[in-house]
Amino acid sequence: MAGFQGHRARKRFGQNFLQDPGMIRRIVRAIAPRGEDRLVEIGPGMGAITELLLEENRFLDVVELDRDLIPGLKVKFFNHSGFQVHEADALKFDFAGLRQGDEKLRVVGNLPYNISTPLIFHLLSFQGLIEDMHFMLQKEVVERLAASPGSGQWGRLSVMAQYYCQVEFLFEVPPECFNPRPKVDSAIVRLTPHTQRPFVAADEQLLADTVRLAFAQRRKTLRNNLKGVIAAEVLELLGIDPQRRPETLTLEEFVKLANHRLDTAWQPTQ
Template identity: 65%
Template structure:
């Protein structure tokens, strides 16, 4: 009966439906879900990956924004005891309502390009209740996540994702695996939140602010791009050359700068000398 609900991919939702059985199998094998686990699939579309997840016996919650897809998903999976559908926007969804540190979530999604970065930042705020995340993303986004310092891909996304997670670039997926076929390659990435942060910041929000400021004008030196937050002397006090460009700094360097800023702000707030 699914043919009664033929659905055309919507451009405004950035929809490209996965149909390649080989790719679907490879994704399911990478996730390797167990029946004792709880998975959340963001944007299940027509259920290409959903079906395989449900067949593992795991509890599968899906979050879908497109109201036209809801009847199809209910028709295909509504009677499955381990399936639950949440109609809404994943960018506003409270993932803490489904998981806990005792039973962390495993998150899966074929994410549209236009929401991938803000959605990942939203999910990182729930990193304490997420075991891992497997995403299909535009290849260049995955390359930025997995980047190392010194290259053009290294930036805000790389730093903040790697602050919270280990990043594993799993494999590339060509346009032909989708309908309609996108104009770019995609890639599967696994993000695994750290059980202990390798470089803990005193204030993660301050770290994000500093990183954003640093990369707003990435061709400029730290002395110029961070001048509203830190002086050249403060940067040098962290054993970092103020003449470097932001892309030359490691995650540990950025955390050191953010911690310096945190100390200075607290000292200023209390009226005490640094």
């Protein structure tokens, strides 16, 4: 491929390059660019999805960590005036700086498996600036994002993602669509930030802390995991059985616990 001669996927960057034309078209159809969208692609690689996005959309910013890929991307898309490359680590990137006005960002990416969860949490910190996000992730991560209470996949990532976004598991992407072939199955997920949240935490950091503590040891009960934070008697007063395990709690119940902690201005006992 012009500009990318001799480039090999790098394990330390978690690179698996999408190469199936039919699957690439299906992904772009799911994203549905609208011409003037402020699109942002994370980890464009050799530009397989990038190329089709630019056929449909005028503006595209890409964030790429592998500096060896950047010259090839600039050569391949030199005739697109709305195309901009940012050599950066997406985990530390200030996505707010990409806005030109009050328009919201539409974020897409084939996210490396080894950074997918922390990167999603980083992007959620910009959720007020984002219209939607379409990611290719390890299928297991997508299942966790889209999980329901009571399932084995329901956890910290599920609760926090669904607090901020509507989550849709769109479709699977088999290993043979990539070079090199990954050892895991992949899937496409759509995250759409809520315009109005179904449940509102008075302190979102306290919600995140409550969820983290509750899932600290999945096999233990709320009585044990929240010991010293919310007493068993208080859980009962809130209508939550202290013997329940964290994966049985709904998003609404987690918000209720966090709001109670704020209302009572809890301080740890010595």
